[in-house]
Amino acid sequence: MAAVEPPLTLRGDARVRRRRIVNRLAEAGATIAALAAVAVLGIVVWSIAKRGGSELSWGFLTKDLPLFGQPGGGIAPLLVGSALLVGIATAIALPVGVLIAVFLEEFASPAVRAPIQLSVDLLNGLPSIIIGVFVFGLLVYGHPQNGWAGSVGLAIVMLPLVTRATQEVLRLVPSSHREGALALGASRWRTVLGITLPSAFGGILTGTVLAVARAAGETAPLLFATSIFGRTINWNPGQALPNLPVQIFIWSESAEPEDHKRAWASALVLLIFVLVTSLTARLALARSRRKLNR
């Protein structure tokens, strides 16, 4: 019975130890990289908050832009203008983006789908300065600067984001729902309208909010379209609209230390807006996913 066996050892030889060290190193590298991402965001938020925080006040948010070289003033026209620009851009990008997504996910044959999907993805990667130049050439050149053109530029930025987000949630809608609707004698479009889109509503909303957050901070598409504006609140998109990103750019280029402070404070306002909207959108998305998967 007592066969001669070497004593059991689980300690491992040199090779096993070396593998363990390599494993540790790789793990540590990946952890550091992940922490770096958090750190970068943290440093950006912290430094902007530190420099812009002191300037921030109710007056800063509600007053007109300062006169050249004068102290005081505020960013109310920038907030109104940015809201208008992004609002119009959303009104353009949301329906078009949702329809593109519906086409790609519900109607397109695979052969048609591939090139359109590629275009959407390429549009997503398009440098925003190119969008700015394009919009300038198409809508501004030969006219005065105007808010419409800026909105179109922002809409181009938003379009692929809305499309992508909508596609993602449409894919989450169980195909059994579509089947059920079609089996009841509903047309494809009625099925999309009555069954698929309502299920995807939460995700579409979230995707749109994320796109809004992204568009609110885009500078390049506005640079040639709506960068020469007055210092008071303007509700007319037929004229150039004051807006946050471009004004931050202008102030940061200025020689005045006052302007630098205003740039930091405006940057903080923009940052808070983007962070808050992105976070709420992501929370809402997680919730609507859970609802769909249940």
Place this chain on the structure above:
Amino acid sequence: MSEMVTMRPMRPVDVAAPREAESQTRETVFDIHALQASYGSNIAIKDVDLEIYRNLITAVIGPSGCGKSTFIRCLNRMNDEVPSFRHEGEILYHGVDLYGDGVEPVEVRRRIGMVFQKANPFPKTIYDNVAWAPRVLGLKKDLDDRVEKALQSAALWDEVKDRLKRSALSLSGGQQQRLCIARAIAIEPEVLLLDEPASALDPIATQRIEELMRELKRDYTIVIVTHNMQQAARVADRTAFFSLDAGESGRHGVLVEYDETPKIFTAPSDKRTEDYVTGRFG
């Protein structure tokens, strides 16, 4: 295959052993000739000939992969949704070719309802699940009555009448499946196609669905796909047995035998049917 050849000319009048109600002449709802259905180059079913009669329950049984679902999905053109689907042969519905020129799948499905293997209520309220299709199809008059009638026909009304505004997803599996049946009959189709409607349900819920089918038979023509032979034996008037045949182009489903249910289960004329129903294979 030879059984089918002898089957083809068989008409209601020359049924060998007349049994109670079925001795009368029956109205043919579906008349299927040489049906072949394929997905891409894959033939799913081949040479299917059969007639489906009005106000009867016709069961389609057979081993997995024999094309039962493909067959039933041809009957309301649900296969149209699969891009690679092709068919040959013809399916006459009251003499009209279902795949003929100008036939709208939407019109077909409105008359030929379908209930799926897995209950698929919409993520809406119980009421809206039933009311959705009538609304879409413009049957908005007396919608409340229509919904109530459909739910009563599906033997669900008493269980849900106090919570019509609750989500359909709050119902149990068996209730959800009956809701799907209610949803299908709310638009007053003539035929109900049931694709393994009870395979995901427990025995008690299954029994309720089977009782329901016997009730519904008075108003509807029912075709049910099931891999549960006992279920076919319990509910069906006629049973079609599909099996797999290995041809030169690969394996495909064929209709082996189609007859009165008792005959299929007690005195099948094909060896393959006998092997299957006695549990020797499948």
